[in-house]
Amino acid sequence: MADRRLQVFHAVARLGSFTRAAETLFMTQPAVTFQVKQLEEQFNTRLLDRGHGKVSLTPAGDIVFAYAERILGLSDEMEVRINELTDELTGVLTIGASPTIAAYWLPRLLGNFKQKYPRVVPRLFVGNSENIENRVAAHELDVGMVERDSSNPDLECTLAFSDELMVVVPPGHELAAASSLRPIDLQPFPFVDRDPGAAIRALAEQFFRDGDVPPETLQRTAELGSLTIIKHLVREGTGFAIVSRASLRRDLREGSLVAISLEPRLYSKLNVLVPKDRFRARLHSTFAEYVVSHMRELSEAPADVTPTASLL
Numbered sequence: 001m002a003d004r005r006l007q008v009f010h011a012v013a014r015l016g017s018f019t020r021a022a023e024t025l026f027m028t029q030p031a032v033t034f035q036v037k038q039l040e041e042q043f044n045t046r047l048l049d050r051g052h053g054k055v056s057l058t059p060a061g062d063i064v065f066a067y068a069e070r071i072l073g074l075s076d077e078m079e080v081r082i083n084e085l086t087d088e089l090t091g092v093l094t095i096g097a098s099p100t101i102a103a104y105w106l107p108r109l110l111g112n113f114k115q116k117y118p119r120v121v122p123r124l125f126v127g128n129s130e131n132i133e134n135r136v137a138a139h140e141l142d143v144g145m146v147e148r149d150s151s152n153p154d155l156e157c158t159l160a161f162s163d164e165l166m167v168v169v170p171p172g173h174e175l176a177a178a179s180s181l182r183p184i185d186l187q188p189f190p191f192v193d194r195d196p197g198a199a200i201r202a203l204a205e206q207f208f209r210d211g212d213v214p215p216e217t218l219q220r221t222a223e224l225g226s227l228t229i230i231k232h233l234v235r236e237g238t239g240f241a242i243v244s245r246a247s248l249r250r251d252l253r254e255g256s257l258v259a260i261s262l263e264p265r266l267y268s269k270l271n272v273l274v275p276k277d278r279f280r281a282r283l284h285s286t287f288a289e290y291v292v293s294h295m296r297e298l299s300e301a302p303a304d305v306t307p308t309a310s311l312l
Contacts, residue, residue: 003071008035009047010068015140016055024140026123039064076281089283090119096132096141097124098199099227101270104247105295106145113290120283128225130197136273142284144273145291147244148199158272158288160295163244165203165266166259168251170235173258180263183211190239191218195225200268204242207266231257244268270295 011021012032022029040047047061057065079091097106102124110122125135129146136144137154150157167186169175175189186208194201205215221239224230227247234241235256242262251257272288274280 005039089117097145102126128197129199147268160270162267176258183213190221192239192241
């Protein structure tokens, strides 16, 4: 394993922030500062300039960063080769997932994966799809699970399955008896929307545009990243929402929400993202492949459904 001080210094220099490095490494900020200070004491020189909320490399820091890149790269490559020989997956696996995926798919996926590979330690970051995609591309996360396509040339994007998006309202709502709903049918009603950057929000906005309903004319009552809170507000009568069918199984079984298809039908994708690395850890590839194969088994919607609107 590479020197921990080098790993921490490399993260701070690459991200330009002690705070972001601490979040990425799952450390406290004082611990990150301590590791960098120890490395500076070893070389008896300052490696980072700190000022006005920004972190930049000193001339000595430039040299150490270049060597750290090579050392950490070789360390990762060594770990991959040794794991291939021992045929045992171990180590920390950092996963990024959208709220829907984290709440309704990952518990089963991780439970089964841990049974098969008990020495793997998963760490989960939950955020909207845009945030997850950016963090995987920046190598802050090992694997991403998002509800949008990616055109980032630094990422491999693999479709795991497609899931229908539904309008949800409480029982007794004026829309509850509808068999399907067009954009114009929804325009007069209050709308509980997802937060900016969420893939489902982008899909919904394109759905309304295609139906000649400008998204800015919608009566948004809230913009939230938490699916649990969104469904709670819908149950309380704050407005309708558009969510994935997969997230509604318990609500529909209990009768606390009513789901109606959109017209035309709309589908979100669950895509698995990994960086296009020359030496990708086998752990990362194994988990990504596991998600793709098992999501197709667990999902009710067919994996080859073509979405009616762009995910980008």
